[in-house]
Amino acid sequence: DQQVKQNSPSLSVQEGRISILNCDYTNSMFDYFLWYKKYPAEGPTFLISISSIKDKNEDGRFTVFLNKSAKHLSLHIVPSQPGDSAVYFCAASAHQGAQKLVFGQGTRLTINP
């Protein structure tokens, strides 16, 4: 039972354009959502998060949008840079600080020069 789904295994975007990564979840008990970025041979690195009481959170070039009624969130990266090429994981938890994170399968983002 996949409670967090990232339906696009890969995404290719031109440098300077917007990258949009999507994530859907099924468990209504999820209250906190995170995005992690992973380079090869490294562990996942925390990128940005959002609580269910908000619908948007912004940090520099990264913005996460949450649509609770649709159980959908998305990560926008603008402008995209070559260093953004990595695997991006969406994760959900019951509350902020909960270490039991439920991850999606990941989306491999490639930024083309």
Added chain:
Amino acid sequence: DAGVTQSPTHLIKTRGQQVTLRCSPKSGHDTVSWYQQALGQGPQFIFQYYEEEERQRGNFPDRFSGHQFPNYSSELNVNALLLGDSALYLCASSLASDEAFFGQGTRLTVV
């Protein structure tokens, strides 16, 4: 400030053997969690340790066990290894409501 460190980085074991993986949390962190990441999948939660006790557990068999030491470091033990246990094992640490920091992982191959 050292982040989360895991050892070893790579390991090859034979079916039926036992393995122990180690994790040192980020300085100041008191909670450690372990995840299994199979090829092409996202990490899956195995269990979490806090104050030397297992606080939460994911859907993994009893062959997977762990320990947390007084200095907050942790071990993951897997008994009776199966081919399907081949994966990247990730350790994450945190303090209170902070986000989890992950180590680089241990790549376990069971042959």
